[in-house]
Amino acid sequence: MSTMLTIAETAKWLKSNNNYLILTHRRPDGDTVGCAGALAQGLREIGKTAYVLKNPEITPRYATYIDAYIAPDDYKADQVIIVDTASTALFPKNGDAYFNAISLCIDHHASNKFYAEYICLDSVAASCGEVLYELLLELVGSISPICAGCLYVAVSTDTGCFSFANTTANTLRVASLVVAAGAPHVKLNRKLFRTKTRERVKIESLIYAGMTFHFDGKVAIASISNDMMDEAGASEDDVDDIASIPGAIKGVLAGITIRELTSPKDCKVSVRTSPTVDANAIAAHFGGGGHAMASGFTCDKPIADTKEAIVEVLREFFPEESQQTSK
């Protein structure tokens, strides 16, 4: 069980120690990477030694924000910190050695498992970047342009450029303050939110072309086969957040995305719903689960059969609607 620290107590602890190693979570996103970069930079600004553990799953999209802080192989840390990581199950693939060695966890997940010695947690924050902002202000006294850029990456990516439902007034307040502090938000927005790869465009086009609508347009089903991925030349980076596509169509209450796995006889299914439809209950029919508006399951059938099975189950959720299918 961790000891909870306030922002002020966390800053005091950081000031009274030295030689930090900072960890990011598995499949690192903008929030964990931005926070790690900002914290390493902030600690260096007050004269501390601080490095970030290289994450074997880092992608080019985010590597640039921590490249300058990657720990050399022979680095010996006195204190290990992890950011934006709710449980040890989410530790990076090379993080096993740190399971019982985390001095401080800085996080915003209500589900945090309190595995670290100390924890600085704000479970209302939309992003860990919002926690880091307050912490760096306390620790350093001001936010440098480099910290501001990292924090902008953190808060903006975790909220879909402030468009996701988790965005709060405080998210926007912190974004405003880091932009004022010199975050290059125009360049970052263009890179993070306003640019698609040609492969992404191609796979989206194929997905749209094959999408079907059911139950008076209340259900949209998208399929992604390995052939489609090959045809588009798409990588995993190119299909980031692709499960949100069918659910973002006007009138759709349940957006289903069927992704063929390595074996063409197995599929992974993502379910995204509006508040009136229980995504968890849909997934439960197939032995899966998740949240009320986002769930998932796997199905040991080819895409076409998986789709048929899902439509069959959905009849229970949309009993009133005519059951025609359209493209």
Next chain:
Amino acid sequence: MSTMLTIAETAKWLKSNNNYLILTHRRPDGDTVGCAGALAQGLREIGKTAYVLKNPEITPRYATYIDAYIAPDDYKADQVIIVDTASTALFPKNGDAYFNAISLCIDHHASNKFYAEYICLDSVAASCGEVLYELLLELVGSISPICAGCLYVAVSTDTGCFSFANTTANTLRVASLVVAAGAPHVKLNRKLFRTKTRERVKIESLIYAGMTFHFDGKVAIASISNDMMDEAGASEDDVDDIASIPGAIKGVLAGITIRELTSPKDCKVSVRTSPTVDANAIAAHFGGGGHAMASGFTCDKPIADTKEAIVEVLREFFPEESQQTSK
């Protein structure tokens, strides 16, 4: 020539008059509509009579924010105000009678023609909504949830949910404050930024399928024929901001969108570029013009010939690159 008023002077003028009619601009967007709704509501909150002139071009996307304030046919206003409108050329189609009758213009366009008696202008603001926020705070003393919702629509739509290059720290600050004041930003974001019509999805899919790349992928050309619009069942609402699509692809420095006009022998062309390519110079080759990064022209040729002519002209702008075309 208009008399410039500060926020405080504008609020004082609004308090000392009554019976307002508020105009929005031609092809009304979220900024002009959100500002008109917020101003009408704010004026009513201090006991004034205020209505909005029905704009014949209003679309369902934005009508909801001013429906409650539409002026009855026999309404007689003492003072006419227009928001977010730089010149009389942008007056609504039913606005001719007001060309020389505008008491107050509230705007954020540096290009404002000073056609009104009084003007309250902040040419640094990304949206007119930011000006309205300050004005309503001064006028009413606080921002009601209804005003906050309208202002959120204004600032968020004019900045592409805070992702466009015009977004500033102040845009985000105002957004934060109106969310804190009760703007239903989650619902608004979902409606305004996270939902596409099926027709939009279909036309995007057709556009992506037919897009071609030139000059080592530095140029992307999208075409929209009337047949494609028919096939998708798409309306003008469905192709809003469609010209930004080719320019948003990674590596593309010039994104060209060719739109077939009513006659299949005429096309309208939009050019969107990165800072290193002069969109205005490209358009000038065809007798068109615009800005350094966004321009347009018309071409009296069918789509295929228009495309050929553009690629020919672009050779001058991309002399170094191999000139292959790919899909």
